[in-house]
Amino acid sequence: MNEATIATPITPKQHTELVDEKLVRLYFITALIFLATSMLAGLLMAMQLIRHNPLRGIEFFSPGRWRMLHTNAVAYGFLANGFLGALHWAIPRLTLQPVLDKRLSWLIYAAWQGVVGATAVGLLLGEAQALEWGETPVWIDPVAQLGLLLVAINFMTPIARMKGPMYVTLWYFLAAFVWTFLTYAMGNFIPEYVVGGTAAGAVGGLFIHDLVGLFVTPLGWGLMYYFVPILLKKPIWSHGLSLVGFWGLAFFYPLQGIHHFLYTPIPMFLQYGAVVSTIAVELVVTTVVINFFGTLWGNAGVVKTNMPIRWFYTGMIYYFLTCLQCSFQVTLTFQKIIHFSDWVVGHAHMVMFGVFSMWIMGIMLYLYPRMLNRPWASPKLLEWHYWLSTLGVGFMAADLILLGVFQGWSWAALEPWDASTDFSYPFWVLRVFAGLAMFGGLLAFLQNIWLTTRAAAADRLAQKS
Amino acid sequence: MFESKSGILYVAGLGFFALAFVSNALVPALMYRNIPEKTVAELVTPNLRYQFEDLARRFPESFKAVWGEAPEAEAENQKWWDEKCAEALEYGHKVYVAEGCWHCHSQFVRPVANEEERFGPVSRSWEYQNRLQRPVLFGTRRVGPDLSREGGRRSNDWHAVHFFRPLDLSAASPMPEYPWFFEGSPDKPNKRGLAMMTYVQWLGSWLESYPYYEAYSPSALKKPETENTDASDSQDNAADASADQEPQ
Numbered sequence: 142m143n144e145a146t147i148a149t150p151i152t153p154k155q156h157t158e159l160v161d162e163k164l165v166r167l168y169f170i171t172a173l174i175f176l177a178t179s180m181l182a183g184l185l186m187a188m189q190l191i192r193h194n195p196l197r198g199i200e201f202f203s204p205g206r207w208r209m210l211h212t213n214a215v216a217y218g219f220l221a222n223g224f225l226g227a228l229h230w231a232i233p234r235l236t237l238q239p240v241l242d243k244r245l246s247w248l249i250y251a252a253w254q255g256v257v258g259a260t261a262v263g264l265l266l267g268e269a270q271a272l273e274w275g276e277t278p279v280w281i282d283p284v285a286q287l288g289l290l291l292v293a294i295n296f297m298t299p300i301a302r303m304k305g306p307m308y309v310t311l312w313y314f315l316a317a318f319v320w321t322f323l324t325y326a327m328g329n330f331i332p333e334y335v336v337g338g339t340a341a342g343a344v345g346g347l348f349i350h351d352l353v354g355l356f357v358t359p360l361g362w363g364l365m366y367y368f369v370p371i372l373l374k375k376p377i378w379s380h381g382l383s384l385v386g387f388w389g390l391a392f393f394y395p396l397q398g399i400h401h402f403l404y405t406p407i408p409m410f411l412q413y414g415a416v417v418s419t420i421a422v423e424l425v426v427t428t429v430v431i432n433f434f435g436t437l438w439g440n441a442g443v444v445k446t447n448m449p450i451r452w453f454y455t456g457m458i459y460y461f462l463t464c465l466q467c468s469f470q471v472t473l474t475f476q477k478i479i480h481f482s483d484w485v486v487g488h489a490h491m492v493m494f495g496v497f498s499m500w501i502m503g504i505m506l507y508l509y510p511r512m513l514n515r516p517w518a519s520p521k522l523l524e525w526h527y528w529l530s531t532l533g534v535g536f537m538a539a540d541l542i543l544l545g546v547f548q549g550w551s552w553a554a555l556e557p558w559d560a561s562t563d564f565s566y567p568f569w570v571l572r573v574f575a576g577l578a579m580f581g582g583l584l585a586f587l588q589n590i591w592l593t594t595r596a597a598a599a600d601r602l603a604q605k606s
Numbered sequence: 607m608f609e610s611k612s613g614i615l616y617v618a619g620l621g622f623f624a625l626a627f628v629s630n631a632l633v634p635a636l637m638y639r640n641i642p643e644k645t646v647a648e649l650v651t652p653n654l655r656y657q658f659e660d661l662a663r664r665f666p667e668s669f670k671a672v673w674g675e676a677p678e679a680e681a682e683n684q685k686w687w688d689e690k691c692a693e694a695l696e697y698g699h700k701v702y703v704a705e706g707c708w709h710c711h712s713q714f715v716r717p718v719a720n721e722e723e724r725f726g727p728v729s730r731s732w733e734y735q736n737r738l739q740r741p742v743l744f745g746t747r748r749v750g751p752d753l754s755r756e757g758g759r760r761s762n763d764w765h766a767v768h769f770f771r772p773l774d775l776s777a778a779s780p781m782p783e784y785p786w787f788f789e790g791s792p793d794k795p796n797k798r799g800l801a802m803m804t805y806v807q808w809l810g811s812w813l814e815s816y817p818y819y820e821a822y823s824p825s826a827l828k829k830p831e832t833e834n835t836d837a838s839d840s841q842d843n844a845a846d847a848s849a850d851q852e853p854q
Contacts (some may be wrong), residue, residue, distance in 0.1 A: 190749070190780045192773075200786040267704035272741045276706075277684030301611065312614050319619030327627065332741035337643050338734035339636040342742040347630055349746075355623070385609055391618035395626030404716035405744055406731040407634060415630070477718045481748035553719040558751050563778050 159233035161243055162512045164250060168226025169505050171254060173587060175218025176498070178261075180580045182211035187576055190569045201265055209264045209276045215493055216274060216352065218287075220255045223501035224360045225253070228296060228314070230366045230508060235310060238299035245295050249288060256285045274349050275328050282329040289325055293318040309383045313363030316391060317559075320355035324348060339406045345503050346407075346415075347398030353492065354394035362386070362429065362495045365453060368504060369436060373443065378435030382428050389425030393418045416471050420507045423468035430461045448523055452503030454530055459495030463488065466542070478553060483565070484545020491538040494579065499530070502586070510593065515600060518592035522585045529582030537575035544568040645734035647692045649808065653758065653816050657807035658691040661710070661762055661800055665793065672797045685693060691804065698805025699738045701798050705784070712745035713754040726755035726810065726818035750781060755810035758817025765803045766792040 189204035196202035227426040229246065233239050239248055256277075263269070263278035270279050277285060289329055297318055300311055307315070328348025332341035362482045366383070370376055377383060399415035437443075437454065466488060469475050480487065506523070510516050517523055544565055551561045607613035615805040647774065662669040673690045676683050702708065709743055714729040715721050722728055733754075760768075764775065770792040789797030810816050 143696070157685070170853055189782055192778075192780060194782070198783050198785045203705060203784075204782045205709065207705070208709055209706050253777070260778065267701070269704050269706065271703040271708060272739070273709075273746060306609055307611065308615075308632065312618075315611065316619045317620070320623060323620075323623050327631070336631075336635045337737065337740035338638060338641075338742055339731045340631070340638050340741060342744050343634045345741055345744075347626070388608060388618065391622050395623050396630060398626075399630055401746060402744055404718055405714050406729055406734065410635060411634060477716075481712060485746065498658045510644060552721075552724070552748075555720050555723055559776065559778055562749070562780055566778070569780075594697075604771050 142224065144179070149410075155237075156234070159237070159239050161246060162228055164243075164246055165226045165229050165508065166512055167250065168222050168229065169509065170590075171250075172219050172222035172226065172501070173220060173505075173583070173590075175214045175257065177580075177583060177587070179211050179219060180216035180576065180583065182214065184576055184580065187569065187573045189258075190247075191566060191573060206265050206267065206269070209269055209475070210261055211252075212274055213260055213264065213276060214257070215498075216357075217260065217277075220357055220493075220497060220501065221253065221257075221545060223498075224357075224364075224506070225250075225292070227501065227504045227508070228360070231310065231364060232296050232299055232314065235308060235367060236299040236303040238302045240299035241295045245291065249291050249295060252288050252291075254283055256288055259284075270329070270333065272328060272332060272345055274352055277329065279329075279333060282325075286322070286325055286329070289322045293322055308366070309380075309387065310363040310367040312387050313359040313366070316387075317356060317359035317363065320351065320359065320395075324351040324355050328352070342402050342405055343399055343407050344409065346401040347395070349401055350398040351395060354390070354397070357493075357497050358390065358394070358581065360388075361500050364504060365433065365457075365500060366448065367498050368507065369433060369453055372447060372453075372507065373436060373440055375436065375440075378432050382432040386425060386429035386432065389428070390422065392559040393422040393425060397422065397584070400471050402471060402573050403471075403480065412473075416473065419471040420468050423464045426464050427461070430457055433457055448527065449503040449507035451527065452499050452506060455527075456496045456499035456503070459491055459499065459534070463492045463496060466491075478549030479545050481552075482543040482545035482548040483568070484549070487538040487541030487545060490541070492533060494530075495534045495538065502526075502530070503560065509590065513597040515593060515597045517589055518596050522589040522592075525585040526582045526589065529578045529585065533575050533578030533582060536578070537572055540568050540571045540575060624693055638731055638735065641732050641735045646696045646737050647688070649667050649695060649736055649738065649812070650688050650691045651811050654695070654804070655687060655806050656689055657758070657762065657811075658694060659687065661795075661803060664762055665766075665795055665800065668789070669800060672800055694801045694804040696738070697797065698801035698803070698808075701787075701802050702805050703743075707753075708743045708745045709747060710749035710781070711751065712748050712751045713743045713752065714745070714754055715754055721752070725752045726816060727813060729754060736791055749801040750779075753806065753809050755813070755815070756817040757807045757809040757811045759819060762803050762807070765806060766795055766799065769799060769802065 185194065185196065185202065186204045189197070189227050194204060229240070260277045263281060264276060268278035268280075269276040270282075275517045282494055297315065300307070300315055303311075324347075327344060328351070332344045332348075336344065366377060396418040397415045399411050400419050403412050403416070433454075434457070437450075444454055470484065470488065506517075547564060547568075548561050551564070552558075607617065631681075662673075673694070676686045715725045715727065717728045766788070768775050769784045769787050771783045772781040773783075773787075784799075784802075786796075787802055788795050810818060
């Protein structure tokens, strides 16, 4: 059934019944607008660090507030919208069932943009909640929670209605809808209203971590399990490894949140538990990466010509590097030095941009021309997009990770605090340029979308006349 | 089970999440359930009251404009100061969160990497059992130093100038400036400015060691240019910094 779904071409009529292409495109464009916003916010903070903030002293452009907008716009504006767009394509086609209600889909789209927009305005007006990556003002949290419930209902219905065994992708999706809902509820309500202090720290750690591990990661891998075999026109290498990957992630990932707060007053035995399960999950994800490279084996040449595959596998290499890095940085030995430093910032960029943004970009690259029925207007701009993004994030991560080690040593050596910001300066300058490269890549992509959309519109006009 | 809808939904989706929640969140919550959570009013200590009254002495007009004047009668007078102090503290916390201060300043001292030398006593659980740690402000990044023992180390004048324009006091500081805490100059803090100073002076005020000064003497770091030194001197004079100089 799985292979059959992938191999049998679906007739256009069936496809139009299943997928609302207009909505998918709208989700993608919205996602990219939020990504651009987020990058500009990051740029503002980066300019502040090198003391060249052009907007200093203006309350609504305070770098501290825009820093929160930076991370929130990526999580809820870019990743969530990008994933929702891709899910509206993948789930109906994989289950051969439409979503519960197409009007509900549009309502969710509108409501979610309301949530993200209100979050941005709330943050800029100074209404943040003291929860990292969940700074969404408390009065928006219930609306976002309701939105996540509707998303789950809308997408879980076709999965529930589907007959026969489920393909790997749907294991990840099914679990992700439950996990995202629970994670958001746990993180945004419990540390605010139920427990405080150190216990709230443990919950906050779980929240930051589960947002990556139980919302972004399963949706990302689920989509990879869907798109990679389609593009390579062959099944996933090993079903056994797929099982290990999914169940290993499901068991170990939720247990790790406290590793964000090592050496805090949170009980030490819980910290050890988080460290051990983190190292365990790194072994598990290695099996997933092996599975995907096994699938590519024999076809590696396609990365030169097949752009989506190139983005996907670049993301997987970054994923492997991130996880390898993580299995070291999570140890108490590394934590002594690198915690609180730019090492962590480098790590975060490598995961969120180097992996998941790359995957979403690859999906957009594949689906966008298909939906417009026209190839990309400029292959050259595609190359610029790829190379600026890939090298930009690699450079940024390397720069910040190295800087983090220096910062940690300087602090531990009891140098005056100013020493650490002094020698960080050149690294922070390089980071600005790396960020500008990534932003340049995005601009190349946006221009390509614009050119392609315009050409497609011209095609349609020519057909009519 | 491993590939079925119910297996994934109930075991992976709900079961494993619940297991993690019970072991990683419920366990610490139960462990600390006997440490009472302090209200904001209970956080007003003599240390903090001293700093709050100091704000009233240093910025009399600003203070009066925001909090009014204390009643004459002794009993009411004390109650008034305590209430206003708690109010300022709570509002300062809101501003601290809103401005994202906690993304560049942590609030916990670790038992490793010589942090005890630099910042002061290692953080303990009971210190976080209060309303202003809901959600907890541990933080995950230090562009600037940890602040959990910052209170009392520097004078209110220092903080006023520093919030207004950090570069005047710290030659290479990447910290943003916060002129919206003031009505045009550092000697005229508004409600946000006064509240922020109250909040920062509160940090660590619950400890015996308050104010905790660094246990090491700064090594010879190249001094800021003379131009900057002049600027900070004149600011200090303007704000009447006779007492309570920065310990260096």
